Amino acid sequence: MFFVRKDGYSLEMTEIETKSDELHHIVILGGGFGGLYAAKMLSGGKVKVTIIDKRNFHLFQPLLYQVAAGWLSPGDIASPLRVVLTDDKDTYVLKAEVTDILPQEKKVIFRDGEITYDTLIVATGSHHHYFGHDDWANIAPGLKTVEDALEMRRKILLSFEAAERETDPEKQQEWMTFLIIGAGPTGVELAGTIGELTRTTLKSDFRNINTENAKIILVEGLNHVLPTYPPELSEKAEKSLKKLGVNVRLNTMVTNIEPNKATISKNGDSEVIQSRTILWTAGVKASALGKALATHTGAKLDKSERVIVNSDLSVPGYSNIFVIGDLAHLSYQGSGPLPGVAPVAMQEGKYVAKLILNRIKGKDTDPFKYKEKGNLAVIGTNSAVADLGSLKFSGFIAWLTWAFVHIRYLIEFDSKVVVLFKWAWSYFTRKRGVRLITGEDPFPLIDTKKNEK
Amino acid sequence: MFFVRKDGYSLEMTEIETKSDELHHIVILGGGFGGLYAAKMLSGGKVKVTIIDKRNFHLFQPLLYQVAAGWLSPGDIASPLRVVLTDDKDTYVLKAEVTDILPQEKKVIFRDGEITYDTLIVATGSHHHYFGHDDWANIAPGLKTVEDALEMRRKILLSFEAAERETDPEKQQEWMTFLIIGAGPTGVELAGTIGELTRTTLKSDFRNINTENAKIILVEGLNHVLPTYPPELSEKAEKSLKKLGVNVRLNTMVTNIEPNKATISKNGDSEVIQSRTILWTAGVKASALGKALATHTGAKLDKSERVIVNSDLSVPGYSNIFVIGDLAHLSYQGSGPLPGVAPVAMQEGKYVAKLILNRIKGKDTDPFKYKEKGNLAVIGTNSAVADLGSLKFSGFIAWLTWAFVHIRYLIEFDSKVVVLFKWAWSYFTRKRGVRLITGEDPFPLIDTKKNEK
Numbered sequence: 001m002f003f004v005r006k007d008g009y010s011l012e013m014t015e016i017e018t019k020s021d022e023l024h025h026i027v028i029l030g031g032g033f034g035g036l037y038a039a040k041m042l043s044g045g046k047v048k049v050t051i052i053d054k055r056n057f058h059l060f061q062p063l064l065y066q067v068a069a070g071w072l073s074p075g076d077i078a079s080p081l082r083v084v085l086t087d088d089k090d091t092y093v094l095k096a097e098v099t100d101i102l103p104q105e106k107k108v109i110f111r112d113g114e115i116t117y118d119t120l121i122v123a124t125g126s127h128h129h130y131f132g133h134d135d136w137a138n139i140a141p142g143l144k145t146v147e148d149a150l151e152m153r154r155k156i157l158l159s160f161e162a163a164e165r166e167t168d169p170e171k172q173q174e175w176m177t178f179l180i181i182g183a184g185p186t187g188v189e190l191a192g193t194i195g196e197l198t199r200t201t202l203k204s205d206f207r208n209i210n211t212e213n214a215k216i217i218l219v220e221g222l223n224h225v226l227p228t229y230p231p232e233l234s235e236k237a238e239k240s241l242k243k244l245g246v247n248v249r250l251n252t253m254v255t256n257i258e259p260n261k262a263t264i265s266k267n268g269d270s271e272v273i274q275s276r277t278i279l280w281t282a283g284v285k286a287s288a289l290g291k292a293l294a295t296h297t298g299a300k301l302d303k304s305e306r307v308i309v310n311s312d313l314s315v316p317g318y319s320n321i322f323v324i325g326d327l328a329h330l331s332y333q334g335s336g337p338l339p340g341v342a343p344v345a346m347q348e349g350k351y352v353a354k355l356i357l358n359r360i361k362g363k364d365t366d367p368f369k370y371k372e373k374g375n376l377a378v379i380g381t382n383s384a385v386a387d388l389g390s391l392k393f394s395g396f397i398a399w400l401t402w403a404f405v406h407i408r409y410l411i412e413f414d415s416k417v418v419v420l421f422k423w424a425w426s427y428f429t430r431k432r433g434v435r436l437i438t439g440e441d442p443f444p445l446i447d448t449k450k451n452e453k
Numbered sequence: 454m455f456f457v458r459k460d461g462y463s464l465e466m467t468e469i470e471t472k473s474d475e476l477h478h479i480v481i482l483g484g485g486f487g488g489l490y491a492a493k494m495l496s497g498g499k500v501k502v503t504i505i506d507k508r509n510f511h512l513f514q515p516l517l518y519q520v521a522a523g524w525l526s527p528g529d530i531a532s533p534l535r536v537v538l539t540d541d542k543d544t545y546v547l548k549a550e551v552t553d554i555l556p557q558e559k560k561v562i563f564r565d566g567e568i569t570y571d572t573l574i575v576a577t578g579s580h581h582h583y584f585g586h587d588d589w590a591n592i593a594p595g596l597k598t599v600e601d602a603l604e605m606r607r608k609i610l611l612s613f614e615a616a617e618r619e620t621d622p623e624k625q626q627e628w629m630t631f632l633i634i635g636a637g638p639t640g641v642e643l644a645g646t647i648g649e650l651t652r653t654t655l656k657s658d659f660r661n662i663n664t665e666n667a668k669i670i671l672v673e674g675l676n677h678v679l680p681t682y683p684p685e686l687s688e689k690a691e692k693s694l695k696k697l698g699v700n701v702r703l704n705t706m707v708t709n710i711e712p713n714k715a716t717i718s719k720n721g722d723s724e725v726i727q728s729r730t731i732l733w734t735a736g737v738k739a740s741a742l743g744k745a746l747a748t749h750t751g752a753k754l755d756k757s758e759r760v761i762v763n764s765d766l767s768v769p770g771y772s773n774i775f776v777i778g779d780l781a782h783l784s785y786q787g788s789g790p791l792p793g794v795a796p797v798a799m800q801e802g803k804y805v806a807k808l809i810l811n812r813i814k815g816k817d818t819d820p821f822k823y824k825e826k827g828n829l830a831v832i833g834t835n836s837a838v839a840d841l842g843s844l845k846f847s848g849f850i851a852w853l854t855w856a857f858v859h860i861r862y863l864i865e866f867d868s869k870v871v872v873l874f875k876w877a878w879s880y881f882t883r884k885r886g887v888r889l890i891t892g893e894d895p896f897p898l899i900d901t902k903k904n905e906k
Contacts, residue, residue: 073526
């Protein structure tokens with residue numbers, strides 16, 4: 001039986017399902033880079049595939065910061081899973097929230113149903129977390145979902161509206177101070193983007209404030225921005241950020257976040273930064289399904305709660321369960337786990353798909369090999385850093401490379417040519433798209449308390 | 454003094470403001486079609502203009518249904534007011550929610566501040582209402598704001614996801630039944646759009662359901678769809694709707710709406726329609742500021758709470774207060790009030806701006822004259838009806854006319870060429886854009902109660 005609901009109802013078998021039910025059934029949890037590439041590779045392979053995600057779309061997370069900045073719409077970087085997989089007739093898409101995995105019964109449990117599998121691929125990724133300070137989440141939003149990006153956009157744009165109306169210079173500066181915590185790729189890109197917003201895009205739109213006076217502070221605990229990049233590129237990125245007016249604070253930790261202020265600390269010296277817009281790009285933690293899997297299979301987790309997998313990405317003792325992408329901890333060639341980036345997840349997805357198809361044919365597969373594709377981070381228009389292994393470069397050519405790589409991926413699945421069009425448009429006109437404040441407004445927008453008698 | 458906060462703080466005067474403060478100050482409430490056209494016409498006229506809106510963007514409402522259907526992103530049809538007015542240096546944009554108008558003191562009150570004016574233009578429009586059944590609002594969302602459109606999109610797309618997972622055929626049909634209440638332009642366009650979604654766009658994306666089996670029911674109290682259009686066009690629109698599978702129920706009233714069902718009644722015969730997706734496109738009511746204005750000025754309201762204005766759109770007894778757009782009731786050439794459509798609002802905005810500029814120069818202005826531009830409604834790709842007065846036509850040419858008129862407007866203010874691009878793309882590929890389900894999901898997605906023992 002293919003699909004059983006909590007109340008015991010089973011799916012009535014249509015012609016397709018009867019046919020498909022003779023096939024090996026692969027269930028994929030998560031429609032991110034790993035899950036989607038696995039599904040695409042499996043299609044046409046005389047297997048039945050069910051991909052389950054709580055969202056109905058695949059999100060191109062590397063460009064989410066451009067949604068946060070109001071340069072792109074969520075729809076520009078998200079593709080409905082059904083659309084991407086529409087031609088794969090033996091592939092089913094289920095919108096459901098998975099709560100547990102029962103390896104003994106080969107079952108996946110949703111909040112409102114369950115499904116059985118022959119082979120399982122777990123690719124539910126990671127989410128941002130606050131190192132035990134969950135109360136910071138309401139003040140300093142992270143950037144993982146479309147809703148996160150719209151919330152960031154709302155906070156960033158509202159702060160200029162409030163500053164325009166604020167008459168107390170001190171409070172005005174509070175509104176015009178943007179504190180970004182964590183200088184990994186997302187933090188760097190976000191800081192650069194806010195730099196461009198204030199220095200060019202918004203410059204002539206306000207009457208009472210000069211957006212160029214905005215303070216953008218980027219805090220990083222380690223001694224470089226983009227700490228995983230080669231030091232020379234980190235330094236170039238830092239210079240580019242400074243050109244855009246970003247104040248970079250290295251070796252600096254955040255020790256507290258309260259509404260409208262954060263405390264940072266460097267070598268034991270504390271400083272309080274008054275800011276209405278605190279953005280979190282620091283920590284990620286693996287999806288809770290890793291823990292569930294560990295409980296039932298005895299698999300080990302690392303300190304980020306990633307599942308430690310075999311060299312073929314299977315869970316120790318369970319050759320029919322694979323973990324890929326941000327949720328997987330694969331010690332690779334003795335050099336620690338592979339990083340939680342899109343190219344790793346894609347390659348792992350493809351590898352596992354190939355392994356499963358090989359196994360059905362009775363063939364063996366070599367352990368997973370990662371082909372290092374390099375790293376790219378963009379700081380602003382015309383400015384990026386690229387680390388392609390032997391080739392390290394920065395500036396305009398790096399920026400073009402970055403744009404090309406991202407557009408190529410976006411077009412691969414859903415012909416999102418519109419992003420290319422929007423980028424070209426804004427490149428030549430310096431106009432930027434989608435600066436809408438949506439959702440609920442805070443009230444009062446500007447704070448009137450302090451001045452009341 | 455220009456801008457005073459509730460706590461008594463006044464805006465510190467910058468150079469621009471000192472200069473501007475010698476100028477006649479026109480405050481415009483609302484950044485819709487009326488307010489924006491007035492602001493644009495006033496710019497450069499040696500006056501100071503402040504436009505106040507609770508949203509930071511102008512919304513092109515005639516295309517909102519395409520956002521609801523997932524064909525366009527909100528950003529495609531919305532332009533930040535600051536961007537539209539960026540070059541008008543004596544024009545200020547304030548993001549604030551206006552709660553009252555004090556004509557004696559020439560003051561407008563916000564939720565968190567106030568502002569004084571020399572001349573006031575009130576253009577705060579209308580919102581949908583439920584004829585005293587406010588409890589229906591949670592079940593049957595209307596379509597006035599970006600959030601409304603995303604909520605409608607969420608409901609429409611979720612229902613197919615739920616139907617795909619539902620195993621009880623009766624409940625599956627409930628999910629696949631779309632009830633649209635009100636067959637004005639929005640209702641007709643929405644019904645046509647859902648027809649196209651189910652007949653073409655979504656057709657090959659599901660495995661367990663055939664989206665062509667969706668029931669789309671359009672209910673209208675009068676004896677024609679598009680009741681304000683010439684009867685021959687209404688009939689053509691009705692035929693086009695039927696071709697897209699829409700079941701049109703005329704002379705039919707809605708008497709009750711409950712979760713998952715609505716009661717409709719024709720000639721005293723009641724029928725209960727089981728539907729998970731009930732959409733409201735029936736009634737609008739004027740903005741609450743009409744009532745506030747009436748209270749303070751003694752102006753009369755009509756039954757939709759629109760302000761009855763003089764032939765120059767001023768409020769009786771207050772030559773420095775104008776009401777335009779959906780909020781104004783202008784008896785025109787003895788034929789009842791002008792309809793609440795974009796061309797009326799635009800022309801009124803332009804007229805009032807001209808009148809004010811004339812007045813400052815000491816010149817008189819003739820009463821407002823409405824230039825009938827005709828009506829256009831679209832039913833589906835290649836299918837629309839056009840009533841250009843002497844010229845009435847339908848089909849492909851009407852559709853082209855519709856597309857041209859809408860694109861022309863969108864480009865006028867904010868170069869939204871991207872919409873043209875998206876339309877051309879989807880016209881030739883039949884692919885449709887932005888089918889993302891965002892916001893909070895209901896739980897359980899599919900109902901498991903009825904089948905429980």
